[in-house]
Amino acid sequence: MAYPFSEIELKWQEYWRTHETFRVETGSSKPKYYVMDMFAYPSGEGLHMGHVHYAAADIMMRMKRMQGFNALHPTGWDAFGLPAEQYAVRHKLHPRITTEKNIANFRRQLEALGFGYDWSREINTTDPNYFKWTQWIFLKFFDSYYDTKENRAKPIADLISLIEKNGTHSLPCNVHGRDVRHYTAEEWKAATNKQRSDFLGACRLAYLSDAPVNWCPELGTVLANEEVPEQEEKGFTVVRRNMRQWMLRITAYAERLLQDLDGLDWRESTLEMQRNWIGRSEGAEIDFEIAGAGDIIRVFTTRPDTLFGATYMVLAPEHPLVDKITTSSQRAKVDEYLEAVKRKSDLERADLSREKTGVFTGAYAKNPANGERIPIWIADYVLMSYGTGAIMSVPGHDERDFEFAEAFGLPIVRVVQAPGVDGSEPLAKPFTDEGIAVNSGFLNGLATAQAKTTMISWLEEQKLGNRSIKYKLRDWLFSRQRYWGEPFPIVFANDGDGEYPKALGEERLPVMLPEVESYQPSGTGESPLATITEWVNTTDPETGKPARRETNTMPQWAGSSWYYLRYLDPKNDSEPVSKTAENYWMPVDLYIGGTEHAVTHLLYSRFWHKVLYDYGIVSTKEPFRKMYHQGIVLGENGVKMSKSLGNVVNPDEFLSKYGADSLRTYYMFLGPFEAMKPWDSQGIMGVHRFLNRIWRLAVREDGVTDLSRLTANAPSRNLERALHQTIQKVGEDVSALQFNTAVSALMILLNKMEDEEGGVPRTAFETLIKLIAPFAPHIAEELWQRLGNNDSLFNSEWPNYDESKTVEDAVVLVLQVNGKVRDKLEVPRGLSREALEAFARDSANVKKHIDGKEIRKVIVVPDKLVNVVVG
């Protein structure tokens, strides 16, 4: 008969709920420990097997708590998002209703797994008391510029004062965009609100952009760059389309986002992904004069040392100078090419296997290094979105340029040579490594690194260029054409010369979503909100004049970019988080979540955190000190669980068959937490048996407590050693998230306890219960109570171990001949080398193998082995 897990699990879940056992207060004298998971999107499907990984943080919290920490493990709901909205579209139900229903169901399921959250800190991104502060933070972005002198965000009001004094020409910030009009102080005074707004938009951290965006017709919304690969994988199409959208200037933080990765205790591959996404490149910007026209083409290159080898230039098809420099004789060809490029999808354009295409503009530029006349081409292998949208082509030393030059018969010259290699032959393929500069005038003979700095100095002296750093990271597209998201706290005013955005004051937050008839996105690129004229048409509270509301909503990433802060002070209605709470709890000591968020959520929240840091709202540079990624659990056939494959295993089935304790413990026992591993329905029986064996040490078949198997004896020397070893191992393994080996250590301990002569010492049993408690909290609480304790086990102390008592006093000595094991024997610890060697010489089997041979050497590793080397 299995122990009555259903009964006791309900009992203790109820107990923890009513006693608020895992509620923790800010400012205890105990050291704090803050562990959290990536919160759930409460889908209508309910919990799946993957959610059981939340047990890891629960186990950590429970152990840390028993170890004397003020341990916080909160949870909440990432509840804005598409599925609820799509359900609403189909059933004409407000998404709030399904969201609430789903949350109630999720909460019930999480409790059924025995997770000990501090429910007093539960948050919900769709709660007006939460998204009020999401909107508030958005306004911080809107009301900020990035000060490049102080290297931090500062209030836009500060910038305005500077402009009023000195105009816009020498501001301590980058003014982004190509056609930004500048103002003197006088002109600024005379400028219209719209004009001022246009200028400030070029500096704000949240700004409107009219650039091409990723439009997904199936979803009826635009997507951030980081989201595109995932949606394309799901089979959705993403096309480029020009739309006016809110952007967040994450690029201003590129360097800090990169630098601050260094101190983080994250998986190397995740750090690497972030580094690659940010994509920092060092090089130079160089100006090329266009022959005749007087115009200048600026390029970015990481190899300024190869400037002498630049035999032609290429502009991106979208480059603004294309139209201007194209000669009349080439006009028709250029137009035809531009038309062809426009028709290509992004996917086609990015297809590497494709032949290089391009067309000559008819114009020439002057290579600033050697004064040679070089042709200017356009080609779609040059991207407008990176660098300056134009390149100098060095076909001798760049693969893409080489391919292009070969295809169009452009000259290829060698300007870098591998040391010690004859470089007089023509290049059969591009040489992209570093080497020695040749055919490069004043650079000849210099190694690449030195040639780079020499060239940059020369360019700077000649005022032809300068050192430059570029990033692949693009600004974050922050609006979505959906209903179920945070409304922007923005209205558009119009004084007669065009619309411009204005922030609504803090006192008007939260800006609520209106009730609508249809949640269906229009598909034209307008949000469903755009159709609610009575909501859209409002008044500018400042002037009382008519104004129009922003009808896009924020992406789902918004609420999750700062939720780890709200847990700390969830009811605060005067600020997102109090200084006290933030100071006490931050940073997050352990954050557990999926790798799929390595460059989305994790990058976004780091960015928001840094902006808040600049304003002193948070005190740490980084939010998440230590990051762990759970590995996904595959179906029993070793492939990813999916409904179409019919290999989905449901946690409910195992919950009802074996109970939450078995399910949690088995999930952790499956294998390394971060590894991908198949589910095995049989395997859970092993863990279930293990828990049953513990149960039976203190309870009779009929369910009545029977402590007669427990003795008042002190543990034997062997058991005592095992206890100390296990306390040490479980503590260390759990801290390192090596749960599988911690569970196996507990199984070993139980095996030894059952072997103990004369019964199981009660003290040993208590230790076992405490050690298993984080994994199987219900059975542990129940047995703890049956041992006569009144308070929750989780208010008791974690056992201590004595290092000296973990040491074995006998060791198995391995005797080898030429590295092969020939004998093993048990000997006391700490014998001398001579004594150990004597054992080897005495061993019959060793003798057999060294007989008649010359002993060349004897290697003795104390307490481990003796290796006799014979020749």
Place this chain on the structure above:
RNA sequence: GCCCACGUGGCGGAAUCGGUAGACGCAACGGACUUAAAAUCCGUUGGCUUGUAAAGGCCGUGCCGGUUCGAGUCCGGCCGUGGGCACCA
């Protein structure tokens, strides 16, 4: 193509300052209890091989090579799996 992980019994996995390969669990097989089954308990279990037995031998951590008294662990080169990036100048 580039970058990052990883490759161990029938299965999940353990063991990496180089020092007993296969802990723990599943499955399988044999046994005890039972009228029987379930549950429970005990035992065996990497492959090949010598021996009546006691006890031995050889092989074995994806493949090939190297360093070492000794390699799952370190080095070089392949092969395979998973993940990420992908004309980023």
